[in-house]
Amino acid sequence: MSELGQMLRKARLDHNISLEDLQEMTKIRKRYLEAIEDGNFKVLPGNFYVRAFIKSYAEAVGLDPNEVLQLYQNVLPAPEQEQIEPIRTKRTSRNSEKIGKWASNVMMISFVVLILGAIYYYLNTNYNGGQRDANVNEEPKRVTDKVETTNPSVNNNTYQVPVADNAAVPATPPPTPPPPQAEVKLVKSQGGTDYYAVSNASKLTIEMNVTGDACWFQIDSLGEKKETLEQGTYTNGKSQKWELDNSAFMIFGRSNAVELLVNGTAITVGDTPNAKRIQFDLQKG
Structure with missing residues (x-):
């Protein structure tokens, strides 16, 4: 068993975590977890997964994954670098023709919409101008409202209860402040x-x-x-x-x-x- 595997296994046992529980926590197969503790990294599906699995293992048992990887970086295999071939896009003359036809149609439709908008604006402006001229020629109507005033002292339906000068007015108790919120x-x-x-x-x-x-x-x-x-x-x-x-x-x-x-x-x-x-x-x- 490697020194890295011994440290991880000790941290797991200190937290009373079984391999089955650790498998459920990290979603890493049990045989991969055993291989990490034994230092048998060849069992893992690839060098790229070695660091990722060790990081998940360390986090699950309460260790700092970055410190673990930094401490044992010389022991871990180097990750494989994937070679990605650039994707070349080809533009065919057929696509160019479709784009040209689509642009011509858009320009034609825009031109028609612009003409219709100008006609609508001209008609709407002349119509509103004629309405304003007609309203100016009309004389305003006069409405005379008669408001009857009543003397409140003559109203028999109102009764005021006399209050003595030395009568005590009940005081309103101050509101109770709410308890402080956690x-x-x-x-x-x-x-x-x-x-x-x-x-x-x-x-x-x-x-x-x-x-x-x-x-x-x-x-x-x-x-x-x-x-x-x-x-x-x-x-x-x-x-x-x-x-x-x-x-x-x-x-x-x-x-x-x-x-x-x-x-x-x-x-x-x-x-x-x-x-x-x-x-x-x-x-x-």
């Missing part, structure tokens, strides 16, 4: 992990919904000591909710297969089928 904010991304700060909340409420085919996950409680609450593979449509009194750490095998809500705020997990690590720090006080 705020979830991305603080930094370091070492392949996104760190979020959760403020204005006494508890951490996490809701997960699997929208893809399946997703392996793990959630840890970060209290006085780190404790794994749950781990496994959820299929499409499966939902789960956790309430914690302290911070939490989560790992997702396929980041684009889940939707995540933290204290009512949607969290962007990822848009690629790669592993993702997120830590939510609950800030009390």
